[in-house]
Amino acid sequence: MVTERNWAGNYGYRAPRIAHPASMAELQDLVAGAGKVSALGSRHSFNDIADTPGTLVVLDMLDVGISVDTQNMTVTVSGGTRYGTLAAELQRRGFALHNLASLPHISVAGAVATATHGSGDGNGNLATAVVALELVTADGTVVTARRGDADFAGMVVGLGALGIVSRLTLDIEPSFDVAQTVFEGLGWEQILESFDALTPSAYSLSLFTDWSGPTAGQAWLKNRTDQAVLPGGLPEFFSGAPATEARHPLPGVSGSNCTQQLGVPGPWSDRLAHFRMEFTPSKGEELQSEYLIPREHAVEALRTMRSLSGMVTPLLLIGEIRTIAADQLWLSPNYGRDGIGLHFTWRQDEPAVKAILPLLEAELAPFSARPHWGKLFHGTEASLAPLYPRFSDFTALAGRLDPAGKFRNAFLDRTVFGR
Template sequence: MIEEQVRDRLNWAGNYEYRARTMEHPTSLADLQRAVAGATRVSPLGSRHSFNDIADTPGTLVSLDVLDPGVEIDEAALTVTVGAGVRYGILAQHLQRRGFALHNLASLPHISIGGAIATATHGSGNANGNLATAVVGLELVTASGDVLTVAKGDEDFDGMVVGLGALGVVHRVTLRIEPSFDVRQDVFTDVPWDAVLADYDAATSAAYSVSLFTDWSGDSIGQAWLKSRIDSPTAAPGEFYGGTPADRAYHPVPGVAADHCTQQLGVPGPWSDRLAHFRLAFTPSNGEELQTEYLVGREHAVEAIEAMRALAPRITPLLQVSEVRSMAADELWLSSNYQRPGIGLHFTWKPLQQEVEALLPELEAALLPLGARPHWGKVFMADAAQLAPLYPRFEDFRALAGRMDPEGKFRNAFLERTVFGASA
């Protein structure tokens, strides 16, 4: 067991300072069990890519960063079991070497598997569920320090996957995999909004994954990134709704060099080097940014986009870039896409915390009536009373957490504010 005072108290973005007294880095499962059992309050800490206090605690932070990744591929079952602290990009390299793939990756391959799953982090694609939908098994250390192993189909499994750190510390995860595949990435610039919004579903079905980058001002989308599977019967796009095919590589943020981005210009390559927007070998930015995201049912896609365009005079001055993506429905209780296909309206803000927080109530006033669910790991203002009606299994999750952690060992300020608030 490696125990230390929390010296580096900032998250990746530098906008949040952890308040935990100590941090432990267990080197074995037994170490992890002792750390959890011996703590009065404890929270798991992933790769620090959350922009709020979801991973904090007044007691002990537990990081799995020095545990053996223990990558175990079951070729017959098409699954991989891996330590929850492993980063997606590292797992992708392991899988690609063995000829296997995950169905999707998030924009950043640098995030931990456990943290991404717990917050319903996603990639893109009309037919692609978020990253947590690949989970078919979990091994958790519960509040008592005992090990609980659950599998897809078990009672309450769908409530445990997107667990927000409220149910225990996830030690290992089993994920569904598939044979490896190649992807090409094509970028189009200056895509007219009217053409895309005339048939949003068709536009976002033009490739395996479609991302639209915008600052919300003007009549056109700044960039459209299309990731196409080479094994798809659908031909790679030669055009995209009137956009201009890129003749050079682009970064999503205008004016930033594309050196850290994954290969573009239609050059085929492994899924592990194309599905993320950024390359694992490089830190994609200096971290000086804030992020917010709201996920809306796809039936409200056009209405939600038009609402953001109407707010452009308020949004654009604070913004680095926004990304609009689509994802499939799932059955995970606290997933942003529980029982509905949806779109994500993502905002990468300039590091202006007060100004952004002052704007968020306006965004939420426009989007929450459309059923928008905030991304659990990003900056938002809604509390438990506002969130509860948005999740049909919200009360079931609260009851599950009460059974698994009756003394509230895993609770923190974030969970009290957004899940367990008395008004929920």
């Protein structure tokens, strides 16, 4: 048994072996010869999604460098590259990604595999930037797929079920600056009355709340200076006031671990995430869940969440509301629908969190809530399959690429394959 645990420490991988292949040939031999195998990214998921009863494969030794193609405006990286490393290098060379998650510490392949997202009405999740990928499949064969190829849209958000992604090519754009401003004390009444006016107020907007009381906690507005929607220096925003010092999403925690705020413009790579690469993101001692809801149900879902405050708030460190644009990636929780993300950073009390999740999911079911694949949720294949129009196409694709189920694990059996 390996001794590795996930980032939050709530899950200990049960795999008996862990391998760090240093070349493609080594990776291919390893996969071809393995009985069961799974890719492990930077271990930031909160569940057993990356585990295997065989060999865990970590790509930290398989460095293919970071190569920018200025003609096609793309960058190619190893699956194990972390967003923080990639963002710093792109910025140094004058380029940008369209968005980042709340933290830069996660691996590109691991984030893409679970449709990890940031925020912004016009921003697809991080997987939508994938132009091409290279995959080592069950028999050790290297398969490549590009946007537009048959099955490509099924391969990107792959949940580790299709093979080991060795290389990814992502869209890039010219570097841009972002100014981040935090407002505090936004009124729930104003938010619910004008939600459709609120979220386009920034390139990326996050609302942090514990769902209790008449005001939501904080709004983090990240505006591109080349397309600022909201003029800086606003005295008031949805009846909230601008913070006068750096804030952390968690009440009472110092803002010094967070990216620069107070409207000071700076590179996208230092502003689009909430947390800085050099520090522990969020709290560390926590659990997380998240549900993606279609935009047309947003206000009703927010009202429902407020009504559930008595159940949810005591277990919460903080909640976050973000927006994500629709995509066409088969198992993306944003497939076919613009939406909002209702995120929960829970206290690290797993039995209590696991007890609340079925109740929460029952309340959010009328909104066709799809859970974040990398966080804690209760649903299984029976409840998830009807939520995804291309679900059976995905299982068929997995059957073709991995007929013996080498990459399947308990998580995939429970949530995707239904056994």
